[in-house]
Amino acid sequence: MADEEIPKINQMSKFYIVATPIGNMGDITLRALETLKTVDLILCEDTRETKKLLDKYDIHKPTMSYPSDDVVGKNYRQSKLAKIFELLKEGKNLALVSDAGTPGISDPGALLVSKIKNDSNLRYSVDVVPVPGASAVIAALSASGLPTHEFTFLGFLPHKKGRETLFKEIIASKRTMAFYESPHRILKTLESLVKFCPKESQKKVCVARELTKIYEEFKTGTPAEVLEYFVKNKEKQRGEFTVIVA
Numbered sequence: 550m551a552d553e554e555i556p557k558i559n560q561m562s563k564f565y566i567v568a569t570p571i572g573n574m575g576d577i578t579l580r581a582l583e584t585l586k587t588v589d590l591i592l593c594e595d596t597r598e599t600k601k602l603l604d605k606y607d608i609h610k611p612t613m614s615y616p617s618d619d620v621v622g623k624n625y626r627q628s629k630l631a632k633i634f635e636l637l638k639e640g641k642n643l644a645l646v647s648d649a650g651t652p653g654i655s656d657p658g659a660l661l662v663s664k665i666k667n668d669s670n671l672r673y674s675v676d677v678v679p680v681p682g683a684s685a686v687i688a689a690l691s692a693s694g695l696p697t698h699e700f701t702f703l704g705f706l707p708h709k710k711g712r713e714t715l716f717k718e719i720i721a722s723k724r725t726m727a728f729y730e731s732p733h734r735i736l737k738t739l740e741s742l743v744k745f746c747p748k749e750s751q752k753k754v755c756v757a758r759e760l761t762k763i764y765e766e767f768k769t770g771t772p773a774e775v776l777e778y779f780v781k782n783k784e785k786q787r788g789e790f791t792v793i794v795a
Contacts, residue, residue: 561676563588563642564665566658568651568682572761574605576683582606584680589641592633594657598648615645615661630664637665637675644680651684655704655729686727689757689791692767696725696795703728706738716741719794720752730790736779738792742772753795759788 565584570576585591585608592615593599599612615629636643645652645661652658665671690697706715706728719726720742730738735756746752755769756779766785768778779785 560640561674562637562640564637564662564675564677565642565644565680566652566662566677567644567646567680568684569599569602569646569649570761571649571683571685571688572759572765574602576761577602577606578680578682581680581682582608585610585644585646587642588644590636590643592643592645592658592661594647594652599646602646615658630661633661634665634668634671637671649683649685651682654684654686683761685729685757685760685789685791688760689755689767689793690725690727693755693757693793694769695753695755695793700725700727700793705729705731708734713741716745720745722794726794728792730792732787732790735786735790736776739772739776739779742794743776746772755793755795757791757793758785760791762788764788 565588567581567584568578569581585603585606588610591599591603591610591612593612594615596612596614602608603610603612613629613632615626615633633643645658647656647658650656653662662677665675666677686702690700701722701724703715703719703726706712719728739754739756742754751771753769754772754775755767756775758764758766758768768775768785770778
């Protein structure tokens with residue numbers, strides 16, 4: 550790097566990482582709205598989901614999808630990446646949003662940001678700018694009542710491989726652990742926490758469900774108590790979950 554000549558740039562392109570609401574449409578910042586109104590293109594996880602937000606705030610900007618590989622395949626994604634790089638080289642300002650929350654956090658946008666930051670043709674000509682806002686894990690931690698001075702975020706847990714080992718680590722951890730879970734696996738997850746948690750332990754678990762939405766709910770107790778609650782209340786097994794283990 551010492552011998553590398555840094556090119557002179559008249560004006561850097563801006564690549565904004567814009568957080569969007571995780572449920573309640575009111576949870577978007579003024580800065581986020583202003584950014585979305587002024588960029589040349591908005592990159593979306595799903596353009597249909599983003600359109601709902603743009604329509605609500607009367608924002609009329611072109612959008613382009615940038616979904617994950619498991620949705621569209623690598624070849625299609627590579628063609629989108631080439632188009633994004635082309636626009637940035639032309640000096641366009643782009644915004645990246647996910648369906649909900651902060652892009653790049655348990656989100657396919659993380660790979661895109663990494664590619665931009667590490668590309669030799671873009672690193673001196675593109676300014677990557679975070680526009681912070683809603684995050685499900687931070688919202689859950691803030692209202693969980695569990696220790697938050699130190700925590701580890703695990704994103705979405707693996708479906709099969711290494712899952713049992715990970716639950717053992719979660720239970721044994723000396724710091725608070727946080728992760729996302731789907732409605733299809735929430736009971737199995739709670740069963741695993743019960744399985745590996747010593748019966749004499751008073752370890753607490755908080756399950757935050759449907760954050761910022763109409764049916765928002767926090768359920769806190771031992772793993773066994775929380776499992777019993779969701780088994781007895783089957784209607785509560787739907788929605789999006791964030792699990793906090795003290």
